[in-house]
Amino acid sequence: MNRIGKLHQNKLPLIMGILNATPDSFSDGGRYLDSGKAIEHAIRMAAEGADIIDIGGESTRPGALPVNAGEQLARSLPIITALRAALPDILISIDTTLADVAEAALVAGVDIINDISAGINDPAMFNIAARHRCPIVLMHMQGQPETMQDNPHYRHVVQEVCDYLTARAKCALQAGIARENILFDPGIGFGKRRQDNLDLLAHLDTLVALGYPVLLGTSRKRFMGALCDETEAQNLLGATVATTALGVDAGVKILRVHDVRENKQAAIVAYAIGVRKHETP
Structure with a gap:
């Protein structure tokens, strides 16, 4: 099975490890800005x-400012090149909204584009994905990272997120991206209130039912800290693991996390229970 084949054919949910090559990410900003430390962590x-x-050279935390393509590439390309040489069989994704960054990363060995703007920030993004015939993650976000948490509002958040992602998928298809290369991310924490995040998590099956593989990223998110009366993001492992199990039960395909070992275990057990649930009369 080739690398992309694993994305499409693997029955177990996949674990996406977060590698922030940034100085200002909300949970681990600056820890892996040095390429040597980043590669060791990967x-x-x-x-x-x-x-x-999942390698990103731009923080997307609430309040974060944009980073130009040159700086993103300076942070991420050395890591991509070294990681592809060290781990030839692992899938690598590039977390960016800029087509120039995505294309350079793909040439360097990346397999997947992870675009939190769903192709809106840079209209050339869909053309790049179509030309390289690579998977692309389309995420829902209300606003931009710099301002997205100022005053987000929804009337029916689940339906609005589903409608938005379906519309972006239609644009991607029109640009020539194969249907099997389109993935959805509801954008937990991106322009969402606490109740919006909870509603989306409670109805992940509705998003899964749209027929596109779903990526879920809840790792160490602030809304869970508020629920648990915990201010340190690093102390939200238990909360994250709970959402991983919930996501697997709903049919989510990819879990994007900081803590790989623990969430991998949660995904394996939740999946095994789900198989038994459907097999047991």
Whole structure:
């Protein structure tokens, strides 16, 4: 099975390990800005069971400012090149909204584009994905990272997110991206209130039912800290694992997490229970 084949054919949900090559990400900003430390961390995540390593050179935390293509590439390309040489069989994704960054990353060995703007920030993004015939993750976000948490509002958040992602998928298809290469991400924490995040998590099956593979990213998110009366993001492992199990039960295909080993275990157990649930009379 080739690398992309694993994305489409693997029955078990896949674990995407987060690698922030940034100085200001909300949970681990600055820890992996040094390429040597970043590569060591990526190899460690792979050893712990990561199927995908998601590399980003721009923070998308609430309040974050945009980073130009040159700086994103300076942060991420050395890591991509070294990681592809060290781990030739692992899937790598590039977390960016800029087509120039995505194309350079794909040439360097990346397999997947992870675009939090769903192709809106850079209209050339869909053309790049179509030309390289690569998977692309389309995420829902209300606003931009700099301002998205100022005053988000929805009337029916689940339906609005589903409608938005379906519309972006239609645009992607029109640009020549194959249907099997389109993935959805509801954008937990991106322009969402606490109740919006909870509603989306409670109805993940509705998003899954749209027929596109779903990526879920809840790892260490602030709304869970508020629920648990916990201010340190690093202390939200238990909360994250709970959402991983919930996502697997709903049919989510990819879990994007900081803590690979623990979430891998949760995904394996939740999947095994789900199989038994459907087999047991």
